Amino acid sequence: MPASLEVLTALLLIFAAAKAAGELALRLRQPAVIGELLVGIVLGPSALGLVGRPGVGILAAFHGEQAAAEEGLRLALESIAELGVVLLLFYVGLETRLRDLLAVGWRAALVGTLGVLLPLFGGIALMLALGEPEIESLFIGVALVATSVGITARVLRDLGLLGLPEARIILGAAVLDDILGLLLLTIVSGLGETGHVEVTQVLGIATRALLFTVVVAGVGTWAIPRWFSLVERLRMSEAPLVIALILMLGLAVFAAQLGLAAIIGAFLAGLALADVAEDYDLERQALPLYTLLVPIFFVMTGLRVDLKAFAQPATLGLALLVTAVALVTKAVGAGLGAFGRGWRSMAVVGVGMVPRGEVGLIVATIGLAEGVVEQRLYGVVVAMSILTTLLAPPVLHWLLGPIVRTRTLQSAEVSTMTSRGEGVSHHDTAGED
C-alpha cells in the first residue's frame, strides 16, 4: 500500500471517529468538539495508540513501514489538521463584521491586555517562587500569554452564538493578544540568545505585526467589496471561492512568516471577505471544507495528549500548578477586562480566552530549540496547553447554555448595544439556526 493511501486510511479512521464521537457528545448535550478531542485522546498514545505521535502504531505495524514513514504520516495528518484550523478561523472571519469588532474595540483591547499581563506575571511569579532560574521563568510566563481562539470560536459557532457581543470581544482580544504574545516572544528569545533585548528588532516586529493586522482588516474590508466583482471576469469555474481560498492561504502563510499565528491571517482574510460573503455565497461554499477538515484538527489535538508522560509525580505536580495559574490568571485577567457587563458576560469572556492551544506549544518549541527550556518544562507547557484547551469547552457550554435559549447575556445591556449598531450581528445569529 503506498504511503499516501495510509494517510487516506488514517483520515478515514480519524474522520469517522470524530463524527461518531461528536454525535455521541451532542446526544449527551455536550458540544461535538468535546467528543472529537476525547476520541483523539482514546485513539492516541494514552490508550489505543492507533494513530498519532508516537503511536502511529497500528498503521505502521499493519503495513510494515518504518519510522521515517511514521514521521511522514504524522506530518501529513498534522498538515491537514493545520488546514482545518485555518479554515475554521477563516469561516469565523466570514461570519464577523469589522464594524462589530470595532464596536467592541476598547473592550477587546482591555480584555486582551489584561489577559496578557496577568498570565505573564503570574507565570513568572510561580516559577520564581518554585526556585526556577529567571530565564526559564520568563519563558514559562510568555508561554502562558497567547490565547488560541480556535476552540472557543468552534464552541460559539456550534451554539450559533458568534453574533454575541462577547464573541466579538473574544475574537478582537485574541488578535491583539497574539500580537502582544509575538512581541514578548521576540523579547524573551533575544534575552535567551544574547542576554539583552534588541529594541530595534522588537519595534520592527511590532510595526510589521500591527501593520499587517491594520492593513488587512482596514484596507481589506475597504478594497474587497469594491474590487471583488473582478472575479466575475475569470473564466475558471467557482472563481469567487478560488480567490477566497487563495486569500485565506496567502494571508495565513504571510501571518506565519511575520511570526504571528497562521490562524490570525486566516481570520483576517475571512473578515476582509465578510461583506461580499453573502453575495458570492462564500459561507455555504466554505462549509463542506469546514465539515471535512475541522474535525480532523480537533482529533489531532486530542491525539497529541500522552497521559503516560505525567507518570512522574514532580512533573505532574508542576504541570498541574502551571495549568492552574494559566487558567486562573487568564480567566481573571480577561474577565476583569469585561468588568461592568455582569458576571456571566465576564465569565464567558474569561473562560473563552483560556485555551492556549498551539500558540503556547510554539513558544515552548522555540524555547526548546534555543536550549532555554529543557524537556521537563516543555512537557509542562504541552500539558498546560492541552488541559486549558480541554477544560474550556465544557465550562463555556455550561455558561452559555441559558443564552442559547434566551439569546442574550444581559438583556438590558444588549438592547442598549443593539441601538448602537449591534443589530446586524443579532440578525446574523438568528439566521444561523
Added chain:
Amino acid sequence: MPASLEVLTALLLIFAAAKAAGELALRLRQPAVIGELLVGIVLGPSALGLVGRPGVGILAAFHGEQAAAEEGLRLALESIAELGVVLLLFYVGLETRLRDLLAVGWRAALVGTLGVLLPLFGGIALMLALGEPEIESLFIGVALVATSVGITARVLRDLGLLGLPEARIILGAAVLDDILGLLLLTIVSGLGETGHVEVTQVLGIATRALLFTVVVAGVGTWAIPRWFSLVERLRMSEAPLVIALILMLGLAVFAAQLGLAAIIGAFLAGLALADVAEDYDLERQALPLYTLLVPIFFVMTGLRVDLKAFAQPATLGLALLVTAVALVTKAVGAGLGAFGRGWRSMAVVGVGMVPRGEVGLIVATIGLAEGVVEQRLYGVVVAMSILTTLLAPPVLHWLLGPIVRTRTLQSAEVSTMTSRGEGVSHHDTAGED
C-alpha cells in the same frame, strides 16, 4: 516555521499556480487540466524545482530543513493530491447513474477487454523483440494495461460532457480494466516471486474484486436510496455530506486493501449515492472540496516529471518506443471496442482510455520492489505513464470540441439510444451548463 506550515506554503503555491495556469489555458481554449499539468512540470525538478520530488528545493533551502522533512513534505502533498483524485472520481460517480452504465454494459466490456489485451500483448511483443528477458517483458506488458480514468473524467467534466454515452463507456470500461489489470498483476507477481502461478490465489483475487464491484454497484444503488434518509435522524450538522464522505473514504480504502485502485472505490461510492445526490444536494456540497483538492492532484502529477531523467539516449529511445506502443495499442484496442459508432466516437473512447496515470506506476513500483524490474525500466514506465497522461487531454479536447457545440457525436445513433433510455443522461448534461 513548523513543518505543517511549510505544507501550507506549498499548498498555497500549488493551488495559486494551478488556478493561474488553468485560467491561462482556458483563455487559450485548452482544458484547465493542461495548464495544471504543465505548471506542475515547470514547478518541478525539470525547471524551477520549487516543489516536488526530488526538488523540494526552495522550501527546504528556505527554512533550513533536512532531507527527512522533505520526504515528509512530499508525502503530505501526495496525500492531499490522493484525496483530490479520490474526490474527483467520487464526484464523477455522483454524476453517473448505474442504469446508464448498464445501458452501455456490453460495449464497456468489449472496450475494456480489447483495451487490455492489445496493450498487454503489444508491450510483451515489443520487449521480446528488443531482446529483453521474458519476465521483464511480461511486467512491461502488465504495466501498459490499466487505464487511469481521472484525467479523462476531468476533461469530460470540464466540457460538461459526462452525460455522453462515450463517457459512460469509458467509465464502465475503466472499472473492468482495473479489475483485469489487478488479476494480471497478481499472476505476474506470482511468476516473478515463485516462477509459477497460484491459480487459487488468482481466483480468490478475481472473486474479491468482482464481488466488491458488484456488491457496491448493485447492493449500494439498491440500498442507499432506501436507507439514506436515516441520516436525517443524526444530530450532527451536514449529516448527509458527512456520511457520503465516510462512504467515499471507506470504499476508497477498502478498494485499495483489495488491491484495486482507490479511485475505483471512490467512483463506486459516488455511483451508489447518485440517486440520492439531488435530494441531499451532495454534488453542490462536494464541489468546494473538488475545487480545492482536484487541481492539487494534477499539479502533483506534473511535479513528478523530471525531464532530466531522459538525458541518456538509449533510455529515452526505449521510453518513447514503449510510450508509442502504449498509446497505439490502447487507442486501437479500446477504439475497436466502440466499432460501429462512427470514427469520432471510436476515437474519443480510444483516446479517453489512453492515460495510465498512477496505475502503471503502481505496477512498476511493485516490479521494482520485487526486483523483477530494474531502475531503467522503472523510469521507462514512469515516462510512459506521464506521457500518456499528458497527451490525452489536448487530443480529447480537439476531438470533443465540435460536440461541445452540438452535444452529439452521431446525431442519428444518439437519438436512437435516447429512445432506449439514454434521455436522462442527456438531460443531465444539458443541466450542467
